[in-house]
Amino acid sequence: MTDHAVSALLNPPDLLPLRGVVQHYDWGGFRFLPDLLGEENREEKPFAELWFGAHPGAPSIAYVGGLSLPLDRLFAEAPEALLGSAAPRLSYRLPYLLKVLDARKMLSIQAHPTKQQAEEGFARENAAGIALNAPHRNYKDDNHKPEVHIALTDFWMLHGFRPLEEIAGILRAVPELTPLMPDFGERLARAGGSEEARRTLLRELYARAMRMPQEEADALLAPLLERLRREAADDRDSPDFWALRAAEHFPLPGGHLDRGIVSIYLLNLVRLRPGQGTYQPAGTLHAYLEGANVELMANSDNVLRGGLTPKHVDVEELLRILAFDSGFPPILEGEAVSLTERIYRTPATEFELSRIALPPGLPVRREARFGPDTLLVLEGSVMAQAYDRLHTLRRGEAILAPCGVSYVLEAVGGAATLYRASLPEPVSEG
């Protein structure tokens, strides 16, 4: 099919039903996503993520004019039809990627670079001749990767460094970790209210944990894990539980111990209830530990890892991009903007995530104003209408509304919940 024929399919632009792509990463759960998709999963394959977007690695399939086409191809061949007048500002691409994620095992401890760090890192690694798919490549593209997510189940994660007073308490209360920096408490007292001194102290503590020789990490962690095994730590609201689990899930070759376990004690252990979320800005260490969520992020693959992963860990680059802020993260509850919709606002300009709870018999109308909307149904069934065409969406199904298309959503056969990825109002440059 020619490019011209593809753009003709989108003239005028209409709602595009999407089929998401499942990622079977090893850490995925066995039930949540198969259940959402109405699949059996008898052979217990891990279902980690369900992607809706135009990422070239796993583009959604769009149904248009009786054809099934990968969404990245539609964006490549008819960007104006989908992105409207925002196309140049958005570099002719869908700026976000929407996922449903189900973590049975914890994911690596990670942080994402700022846009500027990503641009510099990408150029630097290109100049050094490091292949894009090389395992030790840090920067896969030149974009930042802010993320927002909303829990669908009880959800545990690590997010940002704990308040330093709390870290001082932990280094006292967990005797095996005290040797990491025996005088942390005194040094914190000396730092007083100076933000810069506090940041420097935290940086030194974390750098020490990440740079210590492997034998030292083993010597530090072995007695801790031995004690935790004896105590059979089983409280998910305690870092002990996750430290023990991390040791089980991420054994290093040769019986060595993963220093990422130290981070579990230094980072905030956050438990989200369904409907609560967090935002992960650049430079903030985080890790998903367990649970299912809806996640929306900028279109990038730039991840720097700090352990609990078989993948590449570049300690020096991670230390360079981390913000070394400390404190408990804001928990997003969403701001009610209508009877049906809560927006989970973030500073990101690439995306906006909202949760729409539709009672039966209350249709809502909306226009994809600033770029394409993606609507994903998580509970119940929804009728989506644009012009005079109707589409019925069941759980796990999504539809894309190109920029400028007005649509009506209505729950069918009972209440329904859906999530909408859209673009926030552009910040005026004047």
Ligand SMILES: [Zn+2]
């Ligand atoms: Zn992340």
